[in-house]
Structures are given as structure tokens and as C-alpha cells.
Amino acid sequence: MNLVWAWLADPAHWQGTGGIPARIAEHLLYSALVLVLAAAVAVPLGLWIGHTGRGRVVVVNVVNGMRSVPTLGLLYVSVLVLAPRLRGDWAFLTPAIIVLFLLAMPPILAGAYAGVAEVDPGVRDAARGMGMSGLEVLWGVEIPCALPLIFSGLRSATLQVIATATVAASVSVGGLGRFLIDGLAARDYGQMAGGALLIGLVALAVDGVFALVQRVAVSPGLRPARPLKTHEAIPAS
């Protein structure tokens, strides 16, 4: 424990491009980039599948299938195949971002899909009966009702991405994982454990921010939100 505090308390570790604040910023930047990209694709797709009921089997299978693929193996395959074809700083970053994107998609897709698909049919019929068009039902009724599950999916994906971005340090990507991997290489347990502690705190803080946003965004009529059932949730790795 003393090693860890000594490492964390050293002001030299809080400065420069390899310092703690810079690494936290990198980690958050990669994660945010990936999540925005994944959400931009997966949320509309999930909403569409939930709204129309088309392609349901595909979602369930893709989501379950992706869960079984070991992230570390996927990351390495992606880097070994793609990195030689790319140049400069992006040679390692791009394959890592592609893998993070692939891992973030299924939980977001599942959340958006399940959210819309589980809207009470009575509510949907009532909206129809009031003369709302398909798009109006989706935008005015289904999406607001689906928000709790959409958030669950986003939060699962976020945790998955933060965790995997940590592992991505082993393929020369920046972020907080650097402390873990570099500390391991240098047999510096203080650095490893200090970095690990910071990652745990960052993950908790990000999830906390999501919880707050969710509280504000979700209609009070829908509380208490049903959490994503365990067979729908995708655990972080």
C-alpha cells in the first residue's frame, strides 16, 4: 500500500504528456470517441429493429456471440492484421479503436432494441389511436419510454470500453492502461496498482455521471427504471 501512495503522491507523476492527468484525458478521449461512433450507429439501428420488429433474431445472436469473443484475442488479431497496413501514430490506435467500437455496439444495440420492443403495446395503440404517425409514435412515445434501457445499454458499453481501452495499452495505445503495462514491465508495483486504482475511480466516476444524466433525462413517470435484465446486460471485461 505504501508503494502505491508513494507513487500517487509523487508530483512528478502528475505532469507532462505521460503524467496522470494527461493519461486520464487520453483514456476519456478514446472512450468518448468510440462511444459516440458506436451510439451513432447502434442507437438508430436498435430503435429501428425494436420499432419494426425486423431483424430481432440477428440482434440476439450477434449480442450473445460477441459476448463470448475474448477481447484480448480480438484486439491482437486486429492489430496484427491492420497495423502493418497503417502508418505513424495511428497504426496501433486505429485497430484498437475498431475493436472498441465492435465491443461497444452490442450492448447499445440490445438496450435500444429491448427498450422499444418492451414498450407496453397498450401505450403504443393509444398513441396510434390519437392519430400519431409511425415516426411520431417512435419519437414521442417509444423513445421516451425506452430511455431507461437505452441508458443501461450505453452504461454497459461505456464500462466495456473503459475496461478494454485499459487492455489496449498492451498494444502501445495511450491512456491509463500505460501505467499498468509499463509498471509491469518495470516491475514497479506501486505504478501498476496506482494506475489500477485510478482506472477503477475513473470507471466509477463516469458511470456516476451517466446515472445523473439518466435521472435528469428519464421521465419521472418511468421511475423506478427496470435495470437491464442480466441476460440482456453485457458485462465489462
Next chain:
Amino acid sequence: MTWFLDHLALVGSLLLVHAWLAVVPLLLGLIIAIPLGWLAERNRVLRPILVVGTGLLYTIPSLALFILMPLVLGTGILDPLNVIIALTVYTVALLVRTVVDGLSAVPETVRQAAIAMGIGGARRFFTVELPLAVPVISSGLRVAAVSNVSIVSIAALLGIAQLGSLFTDGFARDFLDPIVVGIVACLVLSVVLDALIIGVTRVLTPWVAARSAA
């Protein structure tokens, strides 16, 4: 393919270690989660504390948790015990909520009928409530099993040998074959574990099959 055939024994032994590291936490986690879930289900005050508290543990990324384990346990960084305990923590985190969901889904009429027949306390829990919660608990267990198989491989970064070592080896040598073999072996292992859990669930809940056949 030739690489796989040349290294059958290696892959086999890594697969066994991998299965051990994934399954032991699954069983430990189940044993711990059932009483915690039972407690959370009947106690209104403990329920949010247990469900949210164990959920928070789930947010900690696995590599970080593996590295922090020695601080808590006093183990060495290479000790497989770190992996077993960390995965047990994840399994408990996932299953406590599942057990609560499963127990809450037991119909009140069934509970009342059991009480009326004089089945009380522990006997009611073990012969009526827990068996009826098995399908829900089993769905959570399947998620935990599959995610454990994936997470175990990450411990290879710390030098703990299992199928993930094929990933780190292959990556270090710029050689795809062992990585692909490792991924396939992990997939096979999760499919086998999944089938095992489904099989055991079927044996434990004969009424489900009977009902769907009727």
C-alpha cells in the same frame, strides 16, 4: 491448422487451466450470491445496499482488479488466486441481482400455498422458492460463465498461464495462428459451459419442459 496439430498438448493443458480459472469462481460466486440475494430479497433496507454495492464492484475493469488483488489478499502478482477471487467478485456482483430477480418472481400464491401446507422457513426456501427461481438464476449464470471465460484470458498480460497466453505469445511473435487457436478454444469452452448450465437447469426444472410440451 498445422500449428494447432503440432501444439495439441499445450492447447489442451492451457484449456484445462482456463476452464478451472473460469468455473471455480462461478461456483464460489453462486454459493455466495444465493444467501446475499435471499437477504436482499426480504430486507427492504439491505436490498439497495447489496444490489447497488455489488453492482459498483462490477464497474472496476478486470485488469485493474487483478492488479489490486494483491493489496487486499497479500498474494504475489503472479498468483492465480488473484484471478479466482477477482472473478468470484464479478460473479457475485452479477448474480446477487439475478437471485433477487428470481426470488421476487416466485408467485405470492405459491408462497402462500406452501405456508398453508405447513412448509416453513429454510425448508420453504430450499424446496419451493429456490427451485422456482432456478430458470432466472441460470440465465444470470450463463452470462457470468461466458464473461468469465473472456475475462480470464486478460490475466495473460500479467503472465498467468491459460488460453490467453496464446494471445500474448502470438502477439509477441507477430504470429496469428496461436491467437486464432486461442480464440476458437475460448469460444468452444464458453459453448460447452453454456450447454452444461442449460442441461443442469433442465434436470433441475422438469416442469418447464413439461409445461411447454403440454
